[in-house]
Amino acid sequence: MYKLPITIEALLVLDAIDNRGSFAAAAEQLNKVPSALSYIVQKLEEQLSVTLFVRQGRRSVLTPAGRHLLDEGRKILGAVSKLTEQTQTISYGWEPKIRIAVDSIFNVQEVLASLGLFLNEHPNIEIDLTEEVMNGSWEALIEDRTDLLVGAPAPVPSQQGISTLLLGQFEQAFVVPKGHELTRFTTLISHTDIEDYRTVIVHDSSLTGIPWSSSIIEQSRHFFVGSVEHKIQAIVAGIGIGYLPKQRIQPLLDDGSLVEVKLVSPRQSFDVYLAWKTANKGKGLQTLREIIGQRYNSVT
DSSP, X not given: OOOXXXXXXXXXXXXXXXXXXXXXXXXXXXXXXXXXXXXXXXXXHHHHTSOOEEEETTEEXXXXXXXXXXXXXXXXXXXXXXXXXXXXXXXXXXXXXXXXXXXXXXXXXXXHHHHHHHHHHOTTSEEEEEEEOTHHHHHHHXXXXXXXXXXXXXXXXXXXXXXXXXXXEEOEEEXXXXXXXXXXXXXXXXXXXXXXXXXXXXXXXXSSSOOOOTTOOTTSOEEEESSHHHHHHHHHTTSOBEEEEHHHHHHHHXXXXXXXXXXXXXXXXXXXXXXXXXXXXXXXXXXXXXXXXXXXXXXX
16 A cells, blocks of 8 residues: 655654754654654655755754645644544544524524533534524424524424423514604504505525415515514614514614504514424533523523
8 A cells, every 4th residue: 555655743743843943842842852853854855855944053944845745734733633632522422513503583692602601611512503594493403404403483393303492482573663654653553554564574594394474464565684683684774664573672672773563463472492303412412402591591
């Protein structure tokens, strides 16, 4: 079998010499004799037919070819180090990576606070965070595109193998921008009253299932957006009106940027969940669930 001239040991030697400035200092760092390092470098230079180091005073300095080799080699050393850590992590029952989908209705800043706490204790676990909307959130979990679903709205799918934890209830508020005509109504507003106004609608991110059509005023003109955050900003900008979770917009209601108008038939509050596949027994996922659940004073 053909033996590659560039080895992990050779890259570690080059890295140490470059960092310490001399073969002697690098040998001390690596707990080797200088002659051993000289042999490794000389052999590598012969096999590659290049010069890797030149002397500048007392220092050993990389040539352009040597610098390129070490710069790219450090990427390999980093990958090997990461692979070593992940392998050890898995051996103790911890996942190397956790995929998290946050429903657009949920405030991602609160999720990030929980993730920060988790990563402080488990820095070697990678997090892949994505955003989904309505039925697209449940679809991502069912189709194994995510390991943990945060803030998914009711109803919970009937598929077996899904575990959930109730995070709380979201109250829906029908809101308009500051100064909107509907703020001057002195009576409760009906759906007929709002049919002439443009409503802002968030697209369901479902790829294969039937998209949900929550909070659509059928006879109104529609302005479609990709997330609840975009919907909030569109209503503040005066583009349209619509339902929003009150927990997400309370500061905007307090400062008057948005105004809640009372409807004759308001929409009911709805439950939001933390959800995962029951078969997923990873310690990282379990710990993260506990952190998020505790933050929302939920009970398992």
